[in-house]
Amino acid sequence: MAGLALKDVRKQYGKVEVIKGIDLDVADGEFVVFVGPSGCGKSTLLRMIAGLEEISSGTLSIGGRVVNDLSPKERGIAMVFQSYALYPHKTVYDNMAFGLQLAKAPTSEIDAKVKRAAGILHMEHLLDRKPSQLSGGQRQRVAIGRAIVRNPEVFLFDEPLSNLDAALRVTMRAELSKLHRDLGATMIYVTHDQVEAMTLADKIVVLEAGVVQQAGTPLQLYHNPQNRFVAGFIGSPKMNFIPVEIAEAGSGGVTVASADLARTLIPVAPDAAVAGAKAVLGIRPEHVTGGDRPVTFKGRVELVERLGHQTVVEVATAGGATVTALLDGTTLVRPGETLTLGFDPADAHLFGESGRAMERFHLPEIARMTRRTAA
Numbered sequence: 203m204a205g206l207a208l209k210d211v212r213k214q215y216g217k218v219e220v221i222k223g224i225d226l227d228v229a230d231g232e233f234v235v236f237v238g239p240s241g242c243g244k245s246t247l248l249r250m251i252a253g254l255e256e257i258s259s260g261t262l263s264i265g266g267r268v269v270n271d272l273s274p275k276e277r278g279i280a281m282v283f284q285s286y287a288l289y290p291h292k293t294v295y296d297n298m299a300f301g302l303q304l305a306k307a308p309t310s311e312i313d314a315k316v317k318r319a320a321g322i323l324h325m326e327h328l329l330d331r332k333p334s335q336l337s338g339g340q341r342q343r344v345a346i347g348r349a350i351v352r353n354p355e356v357f358l359f360d361e362p363l364s365n366l367d368a369a370l371r372v373t374m375r376a377e378l379s380k381l382h383r384d385l386g387a388t389m390i391y392v393t394h395d396q397v398e399a400m401t402l403a404d405k406i407v408v409l410e411a412g413v414v415q416q417a418g419t420p421l422q423l424y425h426n427p428q429n430r431f432v433a434g435f436i437g438s439p440k441m442n443f444i445p446v447e448i449a450e451a452g453s454g455g456v457t458v459a460s461a462d463l464a465r466t467l468i469p470v471a472p473d474a475a476v477a478g479a480k481a482v483l484g485i486r487p488e489h490v491t492g493g494d495r496p497v498t499f500k501g502r503v504e505l506v507e508r509l510g511h512q513t514v515v516e517v518a519t520a521g522g523a524t525v526t527a528l529l530d531g532t533t534l535v536r537p538g539e540t541l542t543l544g545f546d547p548a549d550a551h552l553f554g555e556s557g558r559a560m561e562r563f564h565l566p567e568i569a570r571m572t573r574r575t576a577a
Contacts, residue, residue: 204265204278204355204388205230206251211260213246213412221247222412223260228390228405233382235391237399238409238435244392245360247409251390252281252358265355280349281358284365286341288333294320295329298347312351319350322384323377339370346381359391363398375401396436400424408432425566430557433484439514441551442490444483444523451475456552456560458483461521462499470552470560484551487514490527495544501525503539517541 206228213221221243228234236244249255251262253274261268269277288297295316302312320326323343333341342362349357359378363371379402382389393399399406400420407417408431416423416432427433433441446458449465451472458481459465468483475481501517504524508514513533516526527543535541548564 205232206356206388206390207261207263208251209261209263211247211250211262212258213243213250213255214258219258220412221250221258224412224414226407226414226417228388231386231388233389233391233402233404234407235393235399235403235405236407236409237393237396238415240394242409243412244394244409248358248360248390248392251356252279253277254281278355279358280352280354280356281360282342282345282349282362284361286333286345286365288341288344290333292332293329294325294331294333294336294344294347297333297344298351301348302351315351315353316347319347322350322381323347337370338366339374342366342374343377346378350385355388357387357389359389361393362391363393364395371398378402397438400436406436408435410435426559426562427551428559430482430484430553430559433551433553433559437486439487439526439528441484441486442523442525443553444485444519444525445521446481446483446552448475448477448479448481450477455563456481458552460523462501462519462523463497466497466547468547468550468552469563471563473554473558473560475552475554475560480555482553482557484553485525485545485549487526487528489545489549490525490543491529491545493542493544496546498542498544499525500540500542503535503537503541506535506537515541517543 208224208226211221211224212219236247238244246255250257253272257270262270264277298316298319299312302315320329323346325343328340363374366374375398391402403420405417406420406423408415410431416428423432423436427436444460446460448456449459450457455467455469456472456475457465457467499519501519503515504518505516506513511531513529513531514526515529515535516524518524552560
């Protein structure tokens with residue numbers, strides 16, 4: 203296996219630049235997930251690593267070797283696509299063996315590699331079947347097995363679970379995590395689903411408009427987003443954003459106020475915050491609870507979603523903000539009612555006018571630990 207290094211990697215189509223100077227290191231054996239909205243450049247970047255798209259400028263190294271000018275088969279990578287792309291007339295065994303057969307590998311070697319991959323994926327009993335006899339999850343495992351037999355230095359996955367139903371996606375996520383542990387392989391995975399990113403990744407790379415907005419462990423991005431884009435993209439339901447005005451900034455934090463909130467001290471480093479400036483307070487739905495918290499506000503209930511263990515409530519405040527709260531599943535509330543909600547300022551985030559996050563004083567210890575580990 204091998205690590206990767208991208209140095210000022212760019213991609214242009216004519217005068218349009220879609221990948222804008224990406225610097226990224228992927229350690230040997232790391233599971234890295236590229237995540238972002240549609241059109242952010244994550245699949246293009248993956249295809250550049252695979253050699254399916256030309257790199258306009260910058261360098262890509264795999265295992266310490268610059269591979270910009272190498273063909274896909276010379277890069278030591280294997281790619282699993284969103285489409286399974288299996289040969290319908292071939293058995294599972296022959297689908298997995300086909301690449302090795304083209305390379306004229308010895309029959310004994312092919313047989314050993316196919317059976318090893320089938321064992322890893324728990325599909326020994328499927329080797330004689332054809333794709334039409336398999337479920338969607340089984341077909342995806344065949345596509346992954348076809349990559350495993352090549353013994354690549356790096357595995358690349360381009361939204362491999364997007365064609366599966368919700369329950370099967372959960373099962374396959376678990377299987378991919380186990381596969382990573384078993385192989386100790388370097389894996390790069392593309393998805394638009396931030397839940398997949400959070401559950402699979404050692405490191406998440408958040409992309410937006412061809413730029414890396416933040417890279418770090420899932421807990422780093424969740425607890426300590428560097429800007430408003432990352433804060434709103436990571437987490438489900440997404441973070442609430444409430445427009446506020448800075449009343450005062452000092453060594454103890456930044457005091458904010460709004461039409462819905464009384465003067466509230468947020469324990470963040472003031473950075474360049476000045477009195478009278480506009481800002482945005484961020485608070486995650488799971489941190490918005492009943493009215494027994496240090497900071498409270500009222501809102502009219504607009505939406506109630508009962509999930510059994512939780513109740514998702516969306517309220518509209520008098521100041522025009524929309525706030526989502528995750529309440530206990532036994533909470534009895536109906537649309538049209540007025541509800542008092544609250545939060546602890548220690549759980550809040552504060553973003554300046556530029557969208558940049560102010561550093562929190564009370565980062566949870568588990569996030570501090572992951573930050574030290576990553577450093």
